[in-house]
Amino acid sequence: MTKPVKTNIGLVQGKIVNTIGKKLQYSSFLGIPYAKPPVGYRRFQPPEYVDAWKDIYQATQEKNICLQKNPVNEFPMGNEDCLYLNVYTPKVDLIDIRLRAVMIWIHGGSFDSGSSSPELYGPDFLIEDDVVVVAMNYRLGPLGFLSLNHSNATGNAGLKDQNLAMKWVQQNIEHFGGDPMKVTIFGQSAGSVATLYHVLSDQSNG
Template sequence: MILNRNNSYIMFLFFLLNFLISTANSENPNLIINDGQLEGTIMRTKGGRAFSAFLGIPYAEPPMGELRFKAPVPIKPWEGILQATKSHPFCPQEDYFSAKIIGEENCLFLNVYTPRLPHESKELLPVLVYIHGGAFIFGAATNENYGPEYLLDKDLILVTPNYRLGALGFLSTNDDVSPGNYGLKDQSLALKWVNKNIKHFGGDPDSVTVGGVSAGGASSHYQLLSPLNTGLFKGVISQSGISLCNWAFNPEEENIKMLKH
């Protein structure tokens, strides 16, 4: 009987310990950045490594109404805790299969994925800001092709921003009415946000690389060429696209064709 009681007691302690560990691991990460407080979520890589994910963080005011066809305006600080636990809508674009317009104009959000937060280590991690592709007319920061499930097996932080697409992002009248390239300006503002806030996620603002594929690669090259980004990043990875590609810019006559269409 004593042996059975001891075994039962040991089993009780074992299950209690497992419950406490499971509860601790399931607690959502919280942190404070320059704009306010965030609550994120826990995800796992394909290799089983747990990491913190902060999804749908606004970095600019909604580009709607008077802010449509304007350079992005930095987000104002918020009160309370922002639930950064799920992705927000992507920017308006034509659905490839249905030809319907999907997405929302209030779309200037970004995602931050980090394997460890500052309270877990004093060592700051390198940062990759990955700009999605899609010919400047479709795509999103939440595209599964740009997810963290493999990269976060390494000690780095991944940031994926949305930016305006199509006419809302790149229409230009070649004058002050609509100078254009708002999508590129969105990306630049996201880089400024990273420079200002990434330390709160355990990232090194002096070790930021900008990268992307296709339109994201060309965008990365454009950001490298822009004097507005001086000091914001140290390296660029342009995959299958640079600013010199014939599809990466539209001369005035092409804009006129698009407007007529």
């Protein structure tokens, strides 16, 4: 287990694991909530900052993926309560005060499937280059991108989820050994498209 790490909403504790290639140790924090569950009246709405907690949050297991269609049998899978992110950092002890470059990964999947699961996109390659990696879930399909001429569904909730996750990084990543002034966003497929949207959007500045 890692030492508890302070964030602006409470302490989190992860686990120490090894990279697949060089067997380097790194700290893995899985399933940190960055927004309130987008359920009930929050469905289709922009994400809201999660409330602070008092106890140490155990970030040692993956949380829900966002609701989507199972590619095998087309049945629904996942959960609406899915706005979590993972942080992977080469920093494994508190005496290491170096700040490293940060890369934020946005998964692909046509904006209607996929997740931040390390089973799909592990951080090992970047960790071995001494980089802090962050990956987030975001709402998919109609829950993430339905847009109506109505305040109940203003559209692009999934992109707004990503934006809030990036703000979380700016506010907290220094505690994980990351440099908030050296952050790069990148992605695969739809994640690459989302990266371009954020580059073009004034809402994603800073």
